[in-house]
Amino acid sequence: MTLEAPAPVVSDDLTTRAHQDGVKFLLALFVDLTGKPCAKLVPVEAADALQYDGVGFAGYAVGAIGQEPSDPDILAMPDLASYTPIPWVREGLALVHCDPYVEGEPWKYAPRVILKKVLEKADAELFAGAEVEYFLVRRDEKGQLTPADAHDTDQRPCYGARGLTRMYDHLTEVSTAMNALGWGNYANDHEDGNGQFEQNFAYADALTTADRVITARYLISVLAERRGMTATFMPKPFADRTGSGMHLHLSLWRNDHPLFPGDREHGLSETAHRFLAGVLDHAHALQAVLAPTVNSYKRTGATSTRSGATWSPRRPSFGGNDRTHYVRIPEGDRIELRGADGSANPYLALAATLAAGLDGVHRGLHPGETGAQTRPELPPTLLHAVEALAADPVVSGALDAAGPGVAAYFGELKRAEFFDWHGSVGSWELDRYLTAF
Structure with a gap:
Protein backbone atom coordinates (compact mmCIF):
# COMPACT_ATOMS: atom_id res chain seq x y z
CA MET A 1 0.00 0.00 0.00
CA THR A 2 1.32 3.45 -0.91
CA LEU A 3 0.58 6.96 0.23
CA GLU A 4 -3.01 8.12 0.43
CA ALA A 5 -4.53 9.03 -2.92
CA PRO A 6 -5.20 12.72 -3.59
CA ALA A 7 -8.62 13.95 -2.50
CA PRO A 8 -11.14 14.16 -5.36
CA VAL A 9 -12.08 17.55 -6.76
CA VAL A 10 -15.28 18.69 -5.07
CA SER A 11 -17.72 20.98 -6.85
CA ASP A 12 -20.69 22.68 -5.23
CA ASP A 13 -22.48 22.92 -8.57
CA LEU A 14 -22.99 19.75 -10.58
CA THR A 15 -24.03 21.53 -13.77
CA THR A 16 -20.98 23.80 -13.80
CA ARG A 17 -18.61 20.93 -13.09
CA ALA A 18 -20.15 18.76 -15.80
CA HIS A 19 -19.95 21.54 -18.40
CA GLN A 20 -16.31 22.22 -17.49
CA ASP A 21 -15.50 18.55 -18.12
CA GLY A 22 -17.47 18.29 -21.36
CA VAL A 23 -19.90 15.85 -19.71
CA LYS A 24 -23.15 15.25 -21.58
CA PHE A 25 -24.68 12.57 -19.34
CA LEU A 26 -24.43 11.63 -15.66
CA LEU A 27 -24.75 8.08 -14.36
CA ALA A 28 -26.52 8.49 -10.99
CA LEU A 29 -25.55 5.26 -9.24
CA PHE A 30 -26.10 3.39 -5.99
CA VAL A 31 -25.95 -0.29 -4.99
CA ASP A 32 -28.38 -2.59 -3.23
CA LEU A 33 -27.44 -4.86 -0.32
CA THR A 34 -25.96 -7.45 -2.68
CA GLY A 35 -23.72 -4.85 -4.33
CA LYS A 36 -25.71 -4.72 -7.58
CA PRO A 37 -25.04 -1.34 -9.26
CA CYS A 38 -28.27 0.50 -10.08
CA ALA A 39 -28.35 3.72 -12.07
CA LYS A 40 -30.23 6.18 -14.23
CA LEU A 41 -28.68 8.10 -17.08
CA VAL A 42 -29.33 11.81 -16.55
CA PRO A 43 -28.66 14.39 -19.31
CA VAL A 44 -26.54 17.34 -18.25
CA GLU A 45 -29.55 19.60 -18.92
CA ALA A 46 -31.21 17.96 -15.88
CA ALA A 47 -28.13 18.13 -13.63
CA ASP A 48 -29.68 20.84 -11.42
CA ALA A 49 -32.76 18.70 -10.86
CA LEU A 50 -30.56 15.73 -10.02
CA GLN A 51 -28.50 17.74 -7.55
CA TYR A 52 -31.39 19.33 -5.67
CA ASP A 53 -34.32 16.93 -6.17
CA GLY A 54 -32.63 13.60 -6.85
CA VAL A 55 -33.79 11.00 -9.35
CA GLY A 56 -36.54 8.47 -8.63
CA PHE A 57 -36.45 4.66 -8.64
CA ALA A 58 -39.15 2.06 -8.00
CA GLY A 59 -37.43 0.52 -4.99
CA TYR A 60 -38.87 -2.99 -5.24
CA ALA A 61 -37.60 -3.24 -8.82
CA VAL A 62 -34.09 -2.34 -7.67
CA GLY A 63 -33.67 -5.64 -5.83
CA ALA A 64 -32.43 -6.22 -2.30
CA ILE A 65 -33.15 -2.84 -0.78
CA GLY A 66 -35.99 -3.48 1.64
CA GLN A 67 -39.01 -2.39 -0.40
CA GLU A 68 -42.33 -3.88 -1.51
CA PRO A 69 -44.19 -2.94 -4.72
CA SER A 70 -46.53 -0.68 -2.74
CA ASP A 71 -43.73 1.37 -1.13
CA PRO A 72 -42.98 4.98 -2.14
CA ASP A 73 -40.19 5.68 -4.60
CA ILE A 74 -36.54 5.84 -3.68
CA LEU A 75 -34.90 9.16 -4.53
CA ALA A 76 -31.19 8.89 -5.27
CA MET A 77 -29.44 12.06 -4.04
CA PRO A 78 -25.95 12.59 -5.49
CA ASP A 79 -22.87 13.04 -3.31
CA LEU A 80 -20.95 15.64 -5.29
CA ALA A 81 -17.66 14.63 -3.69
CA SER A 82 -17.93 11.36 -5.62
CA TYR A 83 -18.44 12.98 -9.04
CA THR A 84 -16.19 11.11 -11.51
CA PRO A 85 -15.85 11.69 -15.28
CA ILE A 86 -15.44 8.32 -17.02
CA PRO A 87 -14.67 9.04 -20.68
CA TRP A 88 -13.00 5.60 -21.02
CA VAL A 89 -16.49 4.09 -20.82
CA ARG A 90 -18.19 6.65 -23.07
CA GLU A 91 -17.05 10.09 -24.17
CA GLY A 92 -19.00 12.72 -22.26
CA LEU A 93 -20.06 10.39 -19.43
CA ALA A 94 -19.58 10.95 -15.69
CA LEU A 95 -20.60 8.92 -12.65
CA VAL A 96 -21.82 10.18 -9.30
CA HIS A 97 -22.54 7.98 -6.29
CA CYS A 98 -25.88 8.58 -4.62
CA ASP A 99 -27.52 8.13 -1.23
CA PRO A 100 -31.06 6.72 -1.50
CA TYR A 101 -33.81 8.60 0.36
CA VAL A 102 -37.45 7.70 0.98
CA GLU A 103 -39.93 10.42 1.93
CA GLY A 104 -37.12 12.80 2.83
CA GLU A 105 -35.13 10.42 5.05
CA PRO A 106 -31.97 8.44 4.26
CA TRP A 107 -33.09 4.90 3.42
CA LYS A 108 -31.91 2.56 6.15
CA TYR A 109 -31.45 -0.40 3.77
CA ALA A 110 -29.02 1.49 1.51
CA PRO A 111 -25.42 0.24 2.01
CA ARG A 112 -23.82 3.65 1.50
CA VAL A 113 -26.19 5.15 4.08
CA ILE A 114 -25.31 2.35 6.51
CA LEU A 115 -21.57 2.95 6.20
CA LYS A 116 -22.00 6.70 6.64
CA LYS A 117 -24.01 6.12 9.83
CA VAL A 118 -21.38 3.77 11.28
Whole structure:
Protein backbone atom coordinates (compact mmCIF):
# COMPACT_ATOMS: atom_id res chain seq x y z
CA MET A 1 0.00 0.00 0.00
CA THR A 2 1.32 3.45 -0.91
CA LEU A 3 0.58 6.96 0.23
CA GLU A 4 -3.01 8.12 0.43
CA ALA A 5 -4.53 9.03 -2.92
CA PRO A 6 -5.20 12.72 -3.59
CA ALA A 7 -8.62 13.95 -2.50
CA PRO A 8 -11.14 14.16 -5.36
CA VAL A 9 -12.08 17.55 -6.76
CA VAL A 10 -15.28 18.69 -5.07
CA SER A 11 -17.72 20.98 -6.85
CA ASP A 12 -20.69 22.68 -5.23
CA ASP A 13 -22.48 22.92 -8.57
CA LEU A 14 -22.99 19.75 -10.58
CA THR A 15 -24.03 21.53 -13.77
CA THR A 16 -20.98 23.80 -13.80
CA ARG A 17 -18.61 20.93 -13.09
CA ALA A 18 -20.15 18.76 -15.80
CA HIS A 19 -19.95 21.54 -18.40
CA GLN A 20 -16.31 22.22 -17.49
CA ASP A 21 -15.50 18.55 -18.12
CA GLY A 22 -17.47 18.29 -21.36
CA VAL A 23 -19.90 15.85 -19.71
CA LYS A 24 -23.15 15.25 -21.58
CA PHE A 25 -24.68 12.57 -19.34
CA LEU A 26 -24.43 11.63 -15.66
CA LEU A 27 -24.75 8.08 -14.36
CA ALA A 28 -26.52 8.49 -10.99
CA LEU A 29 -25.55 5.26 -9.24
CA PHE A 30 -26.10 3.39 -5.99
CA VAL A 31 -25.95 -0.29 -4.99
CA ASP A 32 -28.38 -2.59 -3.23
CA LEU A 33 -27.44 -4.86 -0.32
CA THR A 34 -25.96 -7.45 -2.68
CA GLY A 35 -23.72 -4.85 -4.33
CA LYS A 36 -25.71 -4.72 -7.58
CA PRO A 37 -25.04 -1.34 -9.26
CA CYS A 38 -28.27 0.50 -10.08
CA ALA A 39 -28.35 3.72 -12.07
CA LYS A 40 -30.23 6.18 -14.23
CA LEU A 41 -28.68 8.10 -17.08
CA VAL A 42 -29.33 11.81 -16.55
CA PRO A 43 -28.66 14.39 -19.31
CA VAL A 44 -26.54 17.34 -18.25
CA GLU A 45 -29.55 19.60 -18.92
CA ALA A 46 -31.21 17.96 -15.88
CA ALA A 47 -28.13 18.13 -13.63
CA ASP A 48 -29.68 20.84 -11.42
CA ALA A 49 -32.76 18.70 -10.86
CA LEU A 50 -30.56 15.73 -10.02
CA GLN A 51 -28.50 17.74 -7.55
CA TYR A 52 -31.39 19.33 -5.67
CA ASP A 53 -34.32 16.93 -6.17
CA GLY A 54 -32.63 13.60 -6.85
CA VAL A 55 -33.79 11.00 -9.35
CA GLY A 56 -36.54 8.47 -8.63
CA PHE A 57 -36.45 4.66 -8.64
CA ALA A 58 -39.15 2.06 -8.00
CA GLY A 59 -37.43 0.52 -4.99
CA TYR A 60 -38.87 -2.99 -5.24
CA ALA A 61 -37.60 -3.24 -8.82
CA VAL A 62 -34.09 -2.34 -7.67
CA GLY A 63 -33.67 -5.64 -5.83
CA ALA A 64 -32.43 -6.22 -2.30
CA ILE A 65 -33.15 -2.84 -0.78
CA GLY A 66 -35.99 -3.48 1.64
CA GLN A 67 -39.01 -2.39 -0.40
CA GLU A 68 -42.33 -3.88 -1.51
CA PRO A 69 -44.19 -2.94 -4.72
CA SER A 70 -46.53 -0.68 -2.74
CA ASP A 71 -43.73 1.37 -1.13
CA PRO A 72 -42.98 4.98 -2.14
CA ASP A 73 -40.19 5.68 -4.60
CA ILE A 74 -36.54 5.84 -3.68
CA LEU A 75 -34.90 9.16 -4.53
CA ALA A 76 -31.19 8.89 -5.27
CA MET A 77 -29.44 12.06 -4.04
CA PRO A 78 -25.95 12.59 -5.49
CA ASP A 79 -22.87 13.04 -3.31
CA LEU A 80 -20.95 15.64 -5.29
CA ALA A 81 -17.66 14.63 -3.69
CA SER A 82 -17.93 11.36 -5.62
CA TYR A 83 -18.44 12.98 -9.04
CA THR A 84 -16.19 11.11 -11.51
CA PRO A 85 -15.85 11.69 -15.28
CA ILE A 86 -15.44 8.32 -17.02
CA PRO A 87 -14.67 9.04 -20.68
CA TRP A 88 -13.00 5.60 -21.02
CA VAL A 89 -16.49 4.09 -20.82
CA ARG A 90 -18.19 6.65 -23.07
CA GLU A 91 -17.05 10.09 -24.17
CA GLY A 92 -19.00 12.72 -22.26
CA LEU A 93 -20.06 10.39 -19.43
CA ALA A 94 -19.58 10.95 -15.69
CA LEU A 95 -20.60 8.92 -12.65
CA VAL A 96 -21.82 10.18 -9.30
CA HIS A 97 -22.54 7.98 -6.29
CA CYS A 98 -25.88 8.58 -4.62
CA ASP A 99 -27.52 8.13 -1.23
CA PRO A 100 -31.06 6.72 -1.50
CA TYR A 101 -33.81 8.60 0.36
CA VAL A 102 -37.45 7.70 0.98
CA GLU A 103 -39.93 10.42 1.93
CA GLY A 104 -37.12 12.80 2.83
CA GLU A 105 -35.13 10.42 5.05
CA PRO A 106 -31.97 8.44 4.26
CA TRP A 107 -33.09 4.90 3.42
CA LYS A 108 -31.91 2.56 6.15
CA TYR A 109 -31.45 -0.40 3.77
CA ALA A 110 -29.02 1.49 1.51
CA PRO A 111 -25.42 0.24 2.01
CA ARG A 112 -23.82 3.65 1.50
CA VAL A 113 -26.19 5.15 4.08
CA ILE A 114 -25.31 2.35 6.51
CA LEU A 115 -21.57 2.95 6.20
CA LYS A 116 -22.00 6.70 6.64
CA LYS A 117 -24.01 6.12 9.83
CA VAL A 118 -21.38 3.77 11.28
CA LEU A 119 -18.63 6.28 10.44
CA GLU A 120 -20.60 9.11 12.06
CA LYS A 121 -20.96 7.15 15.31
CA ALA A 122 -17.29 6.09 15.47
CA ASP A 123 -14.86 7.90 17.73
CA ALA A 124 -12.06 7.54 15.17
CA GLU A 125 -11.73 7.79 11.40
CA LEU A 126 -11.29 4.62 9.35
CA PHE A 127 -8.94 4.59 6.39
CA ALA A 128 -8.99 1.63 4.03
CA GLY A 129 -7.32 0.17 0.98
CA ALA A 130 -8.94 -2.61 -1.05
CA GLU A 131 -7.30 -5.23 -3.26
CA VAL A 132 -9.73 -5.93 -6.09
CA GLU A 133 -9.16 -9.39 -7.61
CA TYR A 134 -11.10 -10.71 -10.61
CA PHE A 135 -11.06 -13.21 -13.45
CA LEU A 136 -11.24 -12.43 -17.17
CA VAL A 137 -13.24 -15.24 -18.79
CA ARG A 138 -15.09 -16.35 -21.92
CA ARG A 139 -17.36 -19.24 -22.85
CA ASP A 140 -15.96 -21.80 -25.27
CA GLU A 141 -17.87 -23.43 -28.13
CA LYS A 142 -19.38 -25.93 -25.66
CA GLY A 143 -20.52 -23.18 -23.31
CA GLN A 144 -17.84 -23.98 -20.74
CA LEU A 145 -16.25 -21.15 -18.78
CA THR A 146 -12.56 -20.69 -19.62
CA PRO A 147 -9.92 -17.99 -19.09
CA ALA A 148 -10.28 -15.32 -21.76
CA ASP A 149 -6.63 -15.84 -22.65
CA ALA A 150 -6.48 -19.29 -24.24
CA HIS A 151 -2.71 -19.39 -23.65
CA ASP A 152 -3.09 -18.86 -19.89
CA THR A 153 -2.63 -22.51 -18.97
CA ASP A 154 0.44 -22.58 -16.67
CA GLN A 155 0.07 -24.56 -13.48
CA ARG A 156 1.55 -21.66 -11.53
CA PRO A 157 0.66 -18.53 -13.50
CA CYS A 158 1.03 -15.99 -10.66
CA TYR A 159 3.13 -12.95 -11.65
CA GLY A 160 3.76 -14.49 -15.06
CA ALA A 161 5.23 -11.79 -17.32
CA ARG A 162 3.87 -13.32 -20.53
CA GLY A 163 0.34 -13.75 -19.19
CA LEU A 164 0.43 -10.17 -17.93
CA THR A 165 1.64 -8.86 -21.28
CA ARG A 166 -1.06 -10.69 -23.25
CA MET A 167 -3.66 -8.69 -21.27
CA TYR A 168 -1.66 -5.47 -21.65
CA ASP A 169 -4.34 -3.50 -23.48
CA HIS A 170 -7.05 -4.21 -20.91
CA LEU A 171 -4.86 -3.73 -17.85
CA THR A 172 -3.25 -0.52 -19.04
CA GLU A 173 -6.60 0.98 -20.01
CA VAL A 174 -7.90 0.33 -16.48
CA SER A 175 -4.66 1.63 -14.94
CA THR A 176 -4.77 4.80 -17.05
CA ALA A 177 -8.35 5.43 -15.95
CA MET A 178 -7.52 4.91 -12.27
CA ASN A 179 -4.58 7.31 -12.42
CA ALA A 180 -6.53 9.93 -14.35
CA LEU A 181 -9.11 9.81 -11.57
CA GLY A 182 -6.41 10.40 -8.95
CA TRP A 183 -6.66 6.97 -7.37
CA GLY A 184 -2.93 6.26 -7.48
CA ASN A 185 -2.79 2.92 -9.27
CA TYR A 186 0.59 1.50 -8.29
CA ALA A 187 0.59 -2.13 -9.45
CA ASN A 188 -1.21 -4.49 -11.83
CA ASP A 189 -0.47 -8.19 -11.72
CA HIS A 190 -1.47 -11.66 -12.80
CA GLU A 191 -2.80 -13.45 -9.74
CA ASP A 192 -2.58 -17.10 -8.71
CA GLY A 193 -5.42 -18.46 -10.87
CA ASN A 194 -5.40 -18.80 -14.65
CA GLY A 195 -7.16 -15.71 -15.99
CA GLN A 196 -7.01 -13.91 -12.61
CA PHE A 197 -5.74 -10.35 -12.14
CA GLU A 198 -5.45 -7.63 -9.53
CA GLN A 199 -5.11 -3.86 -9.96
CA ASN A 200 -4.14 -1.88 -6.87
CA PHE A 201 -4.88 1.73 -5.97
CA ALA A 202 -3.92 3.86 -2.99
CA TYR A 203 -5.88 3.93 0.24
CA ALA A 204 -8.30 6.67 1.26
CA ASP A 205 -11.02 7.29 3.82
CA ALA A 206 -13.43 4.35 4.09
CA LEU A 207 -16.33 5.93 2.19
CA THR A 208 -14.12 7.02 -0.70
CA THR A 209 -12.53 3.58 -0.92
CA ALA A 210 -15.95 1.86 -0.95
CA ASP A 211 -17.10 4.19 -3.75
CA ARG A 212 -13.92 3.40 -5.68
CA VAL A 213 -14.39 -0.35 -5.35
CA ILE A 214 -17.87 -0.03 -6.89
CA THR A 215 -16.54 2.28 -9.61
CA ALA A 216 -13.59 -0.04 -10.29
CA ARG A 217 -15.85 -3.07 -10.71
CA TYR A 218 -18.01 -1.10 -13.13
CA LEU A 219 -15.04 0.19 -15.14
CA ILE A 220 -13.29 -3.18 -15.28
CA SER A 221 -16.49 -4.96 -16.33
CA VAL A 222 -17.41 -2.50 -19.08
CA LEU A 223 -13.88 -2.28 -20.49
CA ALA A 224 -13.57 -6.08 -20.50
CA GLU A 225 -16.89 -6.44 -22.35
CA ARG A 226 -15.59 -4.11 -25.02
CA ARG A 227 -12.88 -6.69 -25.76
CA GLY A 228 -15.28 -9.63 -25.79
CA MET A 229 -14.41 -10.77 -22.25
CA THR A 230 -16.35 -11.06 -19.02
CA ALA A 231 -14.77 -9.70 -15.85
CA THR A 232 -16.13 -11.67 -12.90
CA PHE A 233 -15.68 -10.88 -9.23
CA MET A 234 -17.34 -14.19 -8.33
CA PRO A 235 -15.27 -15.64 -5.46
CA LYS A 236 -14.69 -19.09 -6.97
CA PRO A 237 -15.55 -19.44 -10.69
CA PHE A 238 -13.24 -22.46 -11.10
CA ALA A 239 -13.26 -25.32 -8.60
CA ASP A 240 -9.59 -26.18 -9.15
CA ARG A 241 -8.16 -22.66 -9.08
CA THR A 242 -7.59 -19.99 -6.49
CA GLY A 243 -10.59 -17.80 -5.66
CA SER A 244 -10.82 -14.01 -5.75
CA GLY A 245 -10.50 -12.09 -2.51
CA MET A 246 -11.02 -8.45 -1.63
CA HIS A 247 -8.38 -7.96 1.04
CA LEU A 248 -8.92 -4.84 3.15
CA HIS A 249 -6.03 -2.80 4.58
CA LEU A 250 -7.30 -0.91 7.61
CA SER A 251 -6.06 1.82 9.94
CA LEU A 252 -7.62 4.19 12.47
CA TRP A 253 -6.86 7.89 12.71
CA ARG A 254 -7.92 10.68 15.05
CA ASN A 255 -7.25 14.38 14.45
CA ASP A 256 -4.93 13.51 11.54
CA HIS A 257 -2.90 11.25 13.83
CA PRO A 258 -2.50 7.52 13.06
CA LEU A 259 -3.56 5.31 15.96
CA PHE A 260 -2.09 1.98 14.84
CA PRO A 261 1.74 2.45 14.91
CA GLY A 262 3.28 1.64 18.30
CA ASP A 263 5.83 -0.33 20.25
CA ARG A 264 3.78 -3.49 20.74
CA GLU A 265 4.18 -6.73 18.79
CA HIS A 266 4.59 -6.24 15.01
CA GLY A 267 5.04 -2.51 15.52
CA LEU A 268 1.41 -1.99 16.49
CA SER A 269 -0.08 0.12 19.26
CA GLU A 270 -2.32 -1.08 22.08
CA THR A 271 -5.28 0.39 20.17
CA ALA A 272 -4.36 -1.61 17.07
CA HIS A 273 -4.06 -4.82 19.12
CA ARG A 274 -7.50 -4.27 20.61
CA PHE A 275 -9.01 -3.45 17.20
CA LEU A 276 -7.46 -6.61 15.79
CA ALA A 277 -8.85 -8.61 18.71
CA GLY A 278 -12.33 -7.26 18.02
CA VAL A 279 -12.14 -8.34 14.37
CA LEU A 280 -11.06 -11.85 15.41
CA ASP A 281 -13.72 -12.04 18.12
CA HIS A 282 -16.50 -11.26 15.60
CA ALA A 283 -14.97 -13.09 12.62
CA HIS A 284 -17.69 -15.74 12.31
CA ALA A 285 -20.47 -13.15 12.05
CA LEU A 286 -18.33 -10.89 9.86
CA GLN A 287 -18.07 -13.63 7.26
CA ALA A 288 -21.78 -13.29 6.46
CA VAL A 289 -20.92 -9.78 5.23
CA LEU A 290 -17.36 -10.31 3.97
CA ALA A 291 -18.22 -13.56 2.14
CA PRO A 292 -21.93 -13.13 1.40
CA THR A 293 -22.63 -15.77 -1.28
CA VAL A 294 -23.00 -19.54 -1.49
CA ASN A 295 -19.98 -19.55 -3.78
CA SER A 296 -17.87 -17.72 -1.16
CA TYR A 297 -17.56 -20.90 0.89
CA LYS A 298 -16.12 -22.83 -2.04
CA ARG A 299 -13.21 -20.39 -1.68
CA THR A 300 -12.69 -20.46 2.09
CA GLY A 301 -13.38 -24.19 2.21
CA ALA A 302 -10.93 -25.09 -0.57
CA THR A 303 -8.24 -27.60 0.38
CA SER A 304 -6.13 -27.48 -2.77
CA THR A 305 -5.76 -25.73 -6.11
CA ARG A 306 -3.68 -26.26 -9.24
CA SER A 307 -1.03 -23.87 -7.90
CA GLY A 308 -0.80 -25.69 -4.57
CA ALA A 309 -2.19 -22.92 -2.31
CA THR A 310 -5.67 -21.50 -1.66
CA TRP A 311 -4.61 -18.19 -0.02
CA SER A 312 -7.90 -18.30 1.90
CA PRO A 313 -7.98 -18.32 5.72
CA ARG A 314 -9.67 -21.23 7.49
CA ARG A 315 -9.56 -19.86 11.05
CA PRO A 316 -9.63 -16.38 12.64
CA SER A 317 -5.89 -16.16 13.34
CA PHE A 318 -3.37 -13.36 12.93
CA GLY A 319 0.33 -13.02 12.26
CA GLY A 320 3.02 -10.81 10.79
CA ASN A 321 3.81 -10.79 7.09
CA ASP A 322 2.11 -14.18 6.65
CA ARG A 323 -0.63 -14.51 4.04
CA THR A 324 -2.15 -17.66 5.54
CA HIS A 325 -3.82 -15.75 8.39
CA TYR A 326 -7.25 -14.16 8.61
CA VAL A 327 -5.49 -10.94 9.62
CA ARG A 328 -2.02 -10.21 8.29
CA ILE A 329 0.19 -7.42 9.62
CA PRO A 330 2.37 -6.31 6.69
CA GLU A 331 3.52 -3.10 8.41
CA GLY A 332 3.05 -1.46 11.79
CA ASP A 333 0.75 1.19 10.34
CA ARG A 334 -2.12 -1.10 9.32
CA ILE A 335 -3.68 -4.54 9.38
CA GLU A 336 -4.84 -6.57 6.39
CA LEU A 337 -8.15 -8.41 6.71
CA ARG A 338 -8.10 -11.37 4.30
CA GLY A 339 -11.57 -12.82 4.90
CA ALA A 340 -13.46 -10.73 2.35
CA ASP A 341 -13.96 -11.92 -1.22
CA GLY A 342 -14.92 -10.45 -4.57
CA SER A 343 -18.66 -10.66 -3.87
CA ALA A 344 -18.49 -8.49 -0.73
CA ASN A 345 -20.42 -5.23 -0.70
CA PRO A 346 -17.62 -2.78 0.25
CA TYR A 347 -19.92 -0.45 2.19
CA LEU A 348 -21.27 -3.24 4.39
CA ALA A 349 -17.85 -4.91 4.71
CA LEU A 350 -16.21 -1.73 6.02
CA ALA A 351 -19.16 -0.83 8.27
CA ALA A 352 -19.26 -4.26 9.92
CA THR A 353 -15.48 -4.51 10.28
CA LEU A 354 -15.22 -1.06 11.84
CA ALA A 355 -17.93 -1.94 14.36
CA ALA A 356 -16.19 -5.23 15.23
CA GLY A 357 -12.80 -3.59 15.63
CA LEU A 358 -14.08 -0.71 17.74
CA ASP A 359 -15.89 -3.19 19.98
CA GLY A 360 -12.49 -4.76 20.66
CA VAL A 361 -11.02 -1.33 21.43
CA HIS A 362 -13.82 -0.35 23.80
CA ARG A 363 -13.80 -3.73 25.60
CA GLY A 364 -10.01 -3.85 25.86
CA LEU A 365 -9.73 -7.22 24.13
CA HIS A 366 -6.42 -8.98 23.48
CA PRO A 367 -5.87 -10.94 20.26
CA GLY A 368 -3.94 -13.79 21.87
CA GLU A 369 -0.76 -15.31 20.56
CA THR A 370 0.59 -14.61 17.08
CA GLY A 371 -0.11 -17.51 14.76
CA ALA A 372 -2.31 -19.35 17.25
CA GLN A 373 -4.91 -21.56 15.54
CA THR A 374 -7.07 -21.99 18.63
CA ARG A 375 -10.28 -20.29 17.51
CA PRO A 376 -12.99 -22.41 15.84
CA GLU A 377 -12.86 -22.66 12.05
CA LEU A 378 -14.71 -20.04 10.05
CA PRO A 379 -18.30 -20.90 8.97
CA PRO A 380 -18.30 -23.74 6.43
CA THR A 381 -21.35 -22.43 4.53
CA LEU A 382 -23.31 -19.24 4.01
CA LEU A 383 -26.06 -20.61 6.24
CA HIS A 384 -23.65 -21.07 9.16
CA ALA A 385 -22.35 -17.54 8.65
CA VAL A 386 -25.87 -16.07 8.65
CA GLU A 387 -26.64 -17.90 11.89
CA ALA A 388 -23.48 -16.41 13.40
CA LEU A 389 -24.57 -12.96 12.21
CA ALA A 390 -27.97 -13.31 13.86
CA ALA A 391 -26.29 -14.23 17.15
CA ASP A 392 -23.83 -11.29 17.09
CA PRO A 393 -25.34 -7.98 18.24
CA VAL A 394 -22.25 -5.96 17.27
CA VAL A 395 -22.11 -6.98 13.60
CA SER A 396 -25.91 -7.04 13.31
CA GLY A 397 -25.92 -3.64 14.96
CA ALA A 398 -23.65 -2.28 12.25
CA LEU A 399 -26.12 -3.32 9.55
CA ASP A 400 -28.89 -1.73 11.63
CA ALA A 401 -26.92 1.52 12.05
CA ALA A 402 -29.41 3.55 9.99
CA GLY A 403 -32.49 1.82 11.42
CA PRO A 404 -33.64 -1.52 12.85
CA GLY A 405 -34.56 -4.57 10.80
CA VAL A 406 -31.84 -4.40 8.15
CA ALA A 407 -29.71 -7.20 9.62
CA ALA A 408 -32.74 -9.49 9.86
CA TYR A 409 -33.75 -8.62 6.28
CA PHE A 410 -30.21 -9.28 5.04
CA GLY A 411 -30.13 -12.58 6.92
CA GLU A 412 -33.39 -13.72 5.34
CA LEU A 413 -32.13 -12.79 1.88
CA LYS A 414 -29.05 -14.90 2.44
CA ARG A 415 -30.97 -17.84 3.91
CA ALA A 416 -33.20 -17.81 0.84
CA GLU A 417 -30.11 -17.70 -1.39
CA PHE A 418 -28.64 -20.71 0.41
CA PHE A 419 -31.81 -22.81 0.19
CA ASP A 420 -32.36 -21.81 -3.45
CA TRP A 421 -28.92 -23.28 -4.20
CA HIS A 422 -29.52 -26.25 -1.88
CA GLY A 423 -32.77 -27.04 -3.68
CA SER A 424 -31.16 -27.23 -7.11
CA VAL A 425 -29.78 -30.45 -8.64
CA GLY A 426 -26.30 -30.14 -10.13
CA SER A 427 -23.87 -32.26 -12.13
CA TRP A 428 -22.05 -33.44 -8.98
CA GLU A 429 -25.23 -35.11 -7.72
CA LEU A 430 -26.04 -36.64 -11.08
CA ASP A 431 -22.51 -38.00 -11.46
CA ARG A 432 -22.51 -39.43 -7.94
CA TYR A 433 -26.03 -40.78 -7.54
CA LEU A 434 -27.65 -41.38 -10.93
CA THR A 435 -26.65 -45.08 -11.13
CA ALA A 436 -25.23 -45.56 -7.63
CA PHE A 437 -28.11 -47.57 -6.18
